[in-house]
Amino acid sequence: xxxxxxxxxxxxxxxxxxxxxxxxxxxxxxxxxxxxxxxxxxxxxxxxxxxxxxxxxxxxxxxxxxxxxxxxxxxxxxxxxxxxxxxxxxxxxxxxxxxxxxxxxxxxxxxxxxxxxxxxxxxxxxxxxxxxxxxxxxxxxxxxxxxxxxxxxxxxxxx
Amino acid sequence: xxxxxxxxxxxxxxxxxxxxxxxxxxxxxxxxxxxxxxxxxxxxxxxxxxxxxxxxxxxxxxxxxxxxxxxxxxxxxxxxxxxxxxxxxxxxxxxxxxxxxxxxxxxxxxxxxxxxxxxxxxxxxxxxxxxxxxxxxxxxxxxxxxxxxxxxxxxxxxx
Numbered sequence: 503x504x505x506x507x508x509x510x511x512x513x514x515x516x517x518x519x520x521x522x523x524x525x526x527x528x529x530x531x532x533x534x535x536x537x538x539x540x541x542x543x544x545x546x547x548x549x550x551x552x553x554x555x556x557x558x559x560x561x562x563x564x565x566x567x568x569x570x571x572x573x574x575x576x577x578x579x580x581x582x583x584x585x586x587x588x589x590x591x592x593x594x595x596x597x598x599x600x601x602x603x604x605x606x607x608x609x610x611x612x613x614x615x616x617x618x619x620x621x622x623x624x625x626x627x628x629x630x631x632x633x634x635x636x637x638x639x640x641x642x643x644x645x646x647x648x649x650x651x652x653x654x655x656x657x658x659x660x661x
Numbered sequence: 662x663x664x665x666x667x668x669x670x671x672x673x674x675x676x677x678x679x680x681x682x683x684x685x686x687x688x689x690x691x692x693x694x695x696x697x698x699x700x701x702x703x704x705x706x707x708x709x710x711x712x713x714x715x716x717x718x719x720x721x722x723x724x725x726x727x728x729x730x731x732x733x734x735x736x737x738x739x740x741x742x743x744x745x746x747x748x749x750x751x752x753x754x755x756x757x758x759x760x761x762x763x764x765x766x767x768x769x770x771x772x773x774x775x776x777x778x779x780x781x782x783x784x785x786x787x788x789x790x791x792x793x794x795x796x797x798x799x800x801x802x803x804x805x806x807x808x809x810x811x812x813x814x815x816x817x818x819x820x
Contacts (some may be wrong), residue, residue: 508792509793509797510705511793511796512699514793514796514800515784515788515796516798517783517797517800517801517804518788518796518799518800518803519781519784520800521800521803521804521807522684522688522803524803524807525681525684525806525807526685526688528807529681529685530729530730530765531730532664533730534730537730540684542752545731545732545735546730547706547731547732547735553673554665565664570689571692571693571704571705572695572704572705572706573704573706576704576706576735576738579734579735585769596755598748622678625674625678626674628809629674629677629809631809632809634668634670634673634707635668636802636805637673637674637677637734638668639798639802640671640674640677640802640803640806641673641677641679641680642676642800643795643802644677644680644681644684645676645680646791646795647684647787647799648680648683650787650788650790650791652771
């Protein structure tokens, strides 16, 4: 793509923006598919919620609202579906007996693990068509890009 | 990162997966911030919905459900908020007078354009700390990664 001619800065910026946009749309579509594999009645938001509980839980519903950036009624509805399907349990918060925390049930955790393993296999199958040097370079560049963004978020006031 | 020692394939895969995960979480957090800039009562899903209508609209509510991978009641609620705030208009579908299509109002389109410009400026400010060769390389690698994934989605049956 860049061989032999000077790089157009604007074009390079637009390409990164476009490809990240594409990646995000593909990822949302994949979350939807993963949620249906988890349970046919679940949508992409429910998959993200269960994955967050597995990685960072137990959490209160109010923490989920903040971390997922969804509104309270959406989160309540997703949580109720997950509890009704037996994939998430409500427990008393050990730090405050009047509050409740949410955690994946053994069944929810097991289904999530199976789906994540299947996703990782598809993922590694995709990457296996690439020279490992390119995979390493992509990881490195994305990592530096993420650090730039984080420094920016920390270093500036609200936009 | 990779200079002077052999690349560990597994480590390279894990790094790409981790950095894409981080990018997605940052992007969701940014959608939430952008939605609040659009209107203090909106959440991240509403921002995505308005952006989709601006890029691909007019669309029926059922198309939004499919394209966003959210459930019907979440989409209805977001659409109602956007209509009440005067950011989205309902119109008769020109191909079927009994159906309705959704489109950004002039006010909704103008607010979205302002926010996208502000986002692009922040974005270019982030990238400006990088040599343009690295920006071009990231765009190129992400583009090839996206094509791989697309070929995979087209080439295989449902998982």
